[in-house]
Amino acid sequence: MAESIKILTEHFHQEGIEKLDVYKKHGGYAGLEKALKTMSPEQVVEEVKTSGVRGRGGAGFPMGMKWGFLAKPEGVPRYLVCNGDESEPGTFKDHYLMMKCPHLLIEGMIISSFALGANTSFIYVRGELMYVINILEKAIAEAKAAGYLGKNILGTGFDLELVVQPGGGAYICGEETALLESLEGKRGNPRNKPPFPAVKGLYQCPTVVNNVESIATTPWIMLNGGEAYSKIGIGRSTGTKLISASGHVKNPGVYEIELGLPVEEFIYSDQYLGGIREGHDLKAVVAGGSSVPILPKHLILKTAAGEPRLMSYESLSEGGFASGTMLGSGGFIAMDETTCIVRNTWNFARFYRHESCGQCSPCREGTGWMEKVLYRLEHGKGNERDIDLLVDVAKKIEGNTICPLGDAAAWPVASAIRHFREEFEWHVRHPELAIAPGAVFNKETEAVLN
Amino acid sequence: MHNMTATVAFTPERLEKVKEIIGRYPEGKQKSALLPVLHLAQEQHGWVSSETMDYVAELLNIQPVEVYEVATFYTMFHLEPVGKHVIEYCRTGPCCTMGGEEVYAHLRERLGIETGETTADGKFTIKEVECLAACGWGPCFQIREKYYMHLTNQKVDEIIDELSK
Numbered sequence A: 001m002a003e004s005i006k007i008l009t010e011h012f013h014q015e016g017i018e019k020l021d022v023y024k025k026h027g028g029y030a031g032l033e034k035a036l037k038t039m040s041p042e043q044v045v046e047e048v049k050t051s052g053v054r055g056r057g058g059a060g061f062p063m064g065m066k067w068g069f070l071a072k073p074e075g076v077p078r079y080l081v082c083n084g085d086e087s088e089p090g091t092f093k094d095h096y097l098m099m100k101c102p103h104l105l106i107e108g109m110i111i112s113s114f115a116l117g118a119n120t121s122f123i124y125v126r127g128e129l130m131y132v133i134n135i136l137e138k139a140i141a142e143a144k145a146a147g148y149l150g151k152n153i154l155g156t157g158f159d160l161e162l163v164v165q166p167g168g169g170a171y172i173c174g175e176e177t178a179l180l181e182s183l184e185g186k187r188g189n190p191r192n193k194p195p196f197p198a199v200k201g202l203y204q205c206p207t208v209v210n211n212v213e214s215i216a217t218t219p220w221i222m223l224n225g226g227e228a229y230s231k232i233g234i235g236r237s238t239g240t241k242l243i244s245a246s247g248h249v250k251n252p253g254v255y256e257i258e259l260g261l262p263v264e265e266f267i268y269s270d271q272y273l274g275g276i277r278e279g280h281d282l283k284a285v286v287a288g289g290s291s292v293p294i295l296p297k298h299l300i301l302k303t304a305a306g307e308p309r310l311m312s313y314e315s316l317s318e319g320g321f322a323s324g325t326m327l328g329s330g331g332f333i334a335m336d337e338t339t340c341i342v343r344n345t346w347n348f349a350r351f352y353r354h355e356s357c358g359q360c361s362p363c364r365e366g367t368g369w370m371e372k373v374l375y376r377l378e379h380g381k382g383n384e385r386d387i388d389l390l391v392d393v394a395k396k397i398e399g400n401t402i403c404p405l406g407d408a409a410a411w412p413v414a415s416a417i418r419h420f421r422e423e424f425e426w427h428v429r430h431p432e433l434a435i436a437p438g439a440v441f442n443k444e445t446e447a448v449l450n
Numbered sequence B: 001m002h003n004m005t006a007t008v009a010f011t012p013e014r015l016e017k018v019k020e021i022i023g024r025y026p027e028g029k030q031k032s033a034l035l036p037v038l039h040l041a042q043e044q045h046g047w048v049s050s051e052t053m054d055y056v057a058e059l060l061n062i063q064p065v066e067v068y069e070v071a072t073f074y075t076m077f078h079l080e081p082v083g084k085h086v087i088e089y090c091r092t093g094p095c096c097t098m099g100g101e102e103v104y105a106h107l108r109e110r111l112g113i114e115t116g117e118t119t120a121d122g123k124f125t126i127k128e129v130e131c132l133a134a135c136g137w138g139p140c141f142q143i144r145e146k147y148y149m150h151l152t153n154q155k156v157d158e159i160i161d162e163l164s165k
């Protein structure tokens, strides 16, 4: 693929881009001026629908369609809530976006609020990122002083107050209904759906929840049109996506890629991750945040049918869970042959046990079981039955909980066993090696044993 | 009760801030201010005591239990006294993949305490937390608002030296 198009990050390298005047100098707030001065809210929604942009928080639901579902009962306020909770392991793109270019999100929030008819909107940011919250609040004050926020914005009669709300440390508050509970000052227990937030959301009023990156696409879409956006990317994966890469790659960090980029190019090209660290080889990838199925090298580079795997919603899920995964939030975690899959799976299982809100027993109890059994295996105390027990527990959590945290906990375990079962068995058969420092199941250890 | 309120009361500047925060939400929805106000309380006292929770309940005109159940749900709130510097390191997969386990072991050894403990001089507390959304910049920890990233054993030593001064 040629020089990749940048929709979000084009000006991120500009000195002082976090300030309003610099942001404006590079085309900032032009999308907003166009939308508010020349378009109706319905037209804004239409452009977003045409763009085909899909939610960047993980589920990939078309943003314009979600906006279309928003109920509009007479005399009832509507809310827009931006999800900046970003707590899915491997994901740090929203952190990067908000910290680098707060005005991009703020401009997007104003455009989106205008489209939805919201007069008070919230940006919910995980509390650990207090320094980012301070950056956002400073930028909001600037925007307000410039007449982009407050009463009668740009003389259009549209009023908007923008509030940044800190979380308190809870992954579950990234789930949209838990986020709304949290924003109401409660524990982050997800709500039963229906009713959906579009009908009864914040304070029981119609509400749209969108991810930071989703909202940040709207200034470009306003300026260039939904049609132009829809031509970027591939098929139903339109536009660009921020990918946050971590693990054993030469250049970890946040990248904006055009959807459809071959995974192989993303990993090995110097323009992106630059390959695996010197002297090592790729073993496995978790492509879209800790929740999505882990894939071994051969299945992340190519589908089971031998087609090159692409960074797109469709291509990454090609083959279903048997041989595919998901784009998810774009948290791309690469692991080389020194990685112990059992240890990593245990680590993730501990995360989900720690973060389960405890409302639903399959998730509350199941995540605890998985963590314990995986701990046992990793520490050389497991037995043959443990592996099937894990598969069984994962199955019993999946689909049996109010919110998808249960699924998110089950998938990493189920997929690790699906693709790396022999490594789990090795831990059972060779407990002394499983606990030996530095001993990892790979081709060499296998050869020694045979 | 009155004495306690005196010790947990916000400074006048923070009281102003609380008023401003409450004003962000619609009439009658002042409970939404709970998380931001708890953060303010922790900023002032270093931790959140049950007396502080009662005081916050009074300020927001909600039941004390509504504050307890929230303060105990969210992991950022320290419900017991902590050291001057609370080091919260990320123990999650990607940071460990990027060398975290070794670096954190060095940190614990350097301070001579385990996770959850405070040094005898009351200077440092170590806490283990989950993913801080800085995975590719890991291993990492945070101390209050500040993120420390790309940690190595040497960097950890430098940070501790600096904060020990």
Ligand SMILES: Cc1cc2nc3c(=O)[nH]c(=O)nc-3n(C[C@H](O)[C@H](O)[C@H](O)COP(=O)(O)O)c2cc1C
Pocket (backbone or CB within 6 Å): A054, A055, A056, A057, A058, A059, A060, A061, A063, A083, A084, A085, A086, A087, A088, A171, A172, A173, A174, A175, A176, A177, A209, A210, A211, A212, A214, A215, A403, A404, A405, A408
């Ligand atoms: C356990 C869990 C955690 C989630 N965490 C986040 C998050 O941190 N950020 C986010 O945008 N969406 C997160 N989501 C997805 C949200 O529920 C919601 O789908 C999303 O914010 C909608 O925005 P989008 O359509 O723009 O992606 C999470 C979902 C679940 C089940």
Ligand code: FES
Pocket (backbone or CB within 6 Å): A089, A090, A091, B090, B091, B092, B093, B094, B095, B096, B130, B131, B132, B133, B134, B135, B136, B138, B140
């Ligand atoms: S895993 Fe440590 S910051 Fe994400």
